[in-house]
Amino acid sequence: MRKRLRMSRLTGDDLFDKPDYALVGIVKIPELEKSPARAIGRRVLWALLALLLCSLVVYIDRSGYRDAKGTTLSYLDALYYSAVTLSTTGYGDITPITESARLINVLFITPLRVLFLIVLIGTTLEVLTERSRQAIKIQNWRNRVRNHTVVIGYGTKGRTATAAVLADGVRPSEVVVVDEDQAALDVAAAHGLVTVRGDATKSDVLRLAGVQHAAALVIAANRDDTAVMVTLTARELNPRAKIVVSIRESENTHLMRQSGANSVVVSSETAGRLLGIATITPSVVEVVEDLLSPEEGYAIAEREVEPSETGGSPAHTRDLVLGVVRDGTLYRVGDSHVEEIEEGDRLLYVRQGGRA
Structure with missing residues (x-):
């Protein structure tokens, strides 16, 4: 198993050392959803404001312009001139003839023309700059x-x-999600999660996801051997992270713990046990589901010991305590090791769902 793991690290390029622009499409940083209609409406509004501002400037300085008909410019003429000028059509029937009018064209009308064009072709520019924007976001996120x-x-x-x-x-x-399935990553990104596309058994992919700096890892691979390889690699990268692994077969539990997993959940046996209980006492399954749903009903949580609780019994606290975590080891209530609560202990208790 370890030989296969070493071989997997030697194959392929090291993604972690690639420049940020090369990671676009592999790492995706979520951003707020934008309504297409709202985005287009905003661009049209900016274009209309630029047109209105330009027409007002031309109308105020109308004495510096000459109409092909030889008449004084009306506001409609100023609006017409602004429209053909900002759109770079320029028929030439209305032209600035005084130095002040030409200076205003250079210093004011020309920047408005550029702004007008940028607003109109903003979608194209946005597509062209998306890669650069993503590269900058990836760089900031990695830092x-x-x-x-x-x-x-x-x-x-x-x-x-x-x-x-x-x-x-x-x-x-x-939260960072690592998967090889782009469809699954798209779902994760839609929920605002950072995603990394790649094989999690490779150390460069895990480093790209920041495993070396992570506080916790949830390994929910489809195969137990994959879960073992991911756990070995992750534990080597981060000796301090809390690693929780889901496996299918209970016979692999000891292998997962030897690989560095802190907690192992056997999905098939857990589901089978609940199915069996449901045939006899379905209400027990409802309570278990209630405890697993933190938003409603009751939930299992962990908290620090309060100073007033030190020296007392876990059974006599204000909460329903199920266990005591001492030096990283969980003891059930009633165990002789935790007859008295000590400073630094953490209590595993039942709380009202939705309450911190």
Whole structure:
């Protein structure tokens, strides 16, 4: 397994060391959705404002212009001149003849003409500059991303895990999704998540996702052997991150823990156990589902011990305590190791859903 892992690191280019512009299409930084109608309407409004401003300037300085008919310019003539000038049509039937009028054309009308054209072809310019904008956003993101959560695999398990992370107060910008399926990444990006396209068993892809600076990793791969390789690579890159892995077969649990996983969830056995319980006591399954839904009902949470609780029993706190985490080890209530709460302990308790 480790030999295969080393071989996978040697194949292909190192994405992490590529320049930011080469990562466009691989890393995607989400941005706010813009309504096409609103964007077009805004451009049209700016164009009309430029046209109106130009016509007012020409009308105020109308004595400096000459009409082919020899008449004094009306506001309609000024509006007409502004329209053909800003659109670079320039029929020549109205022309500036005084030095002041020509100076105003150079200093004022010409910048308005440029602005007018930029507004009208803004969509084309936006497409041309999108790659540069994305490269700058990727550079800024890579410089500041720290203590985030990386989700490997955005299938059913990955999406559900991400929803639980977000429901627990984590911002979408602090979650990075890694997957090879572009359709899955598009769904993640639509929810405001940063996405990285690539094979998560390769160290350069994980480094590109910032695993070396991440606080937690959720590995929801479709295969257990893939999960092992990802866990080994991630643990090597970040010895301190909390790694949670979902696997299909319970016989691979010890292998996952040896690879560096902090928590292992056996999806097939957990689902099967709930199915079996539901046939006898369906209300128990409803309670379990309630506990797994932080937005409503009750939820399981973890908090620090309050000073007034130190020295007391976990069973006599204001919350319904299920366990005590001491030095990274979870002890159930009633265990002799945690008959008294100590300073630095953390309590695993049941809280009202939706309450921090």
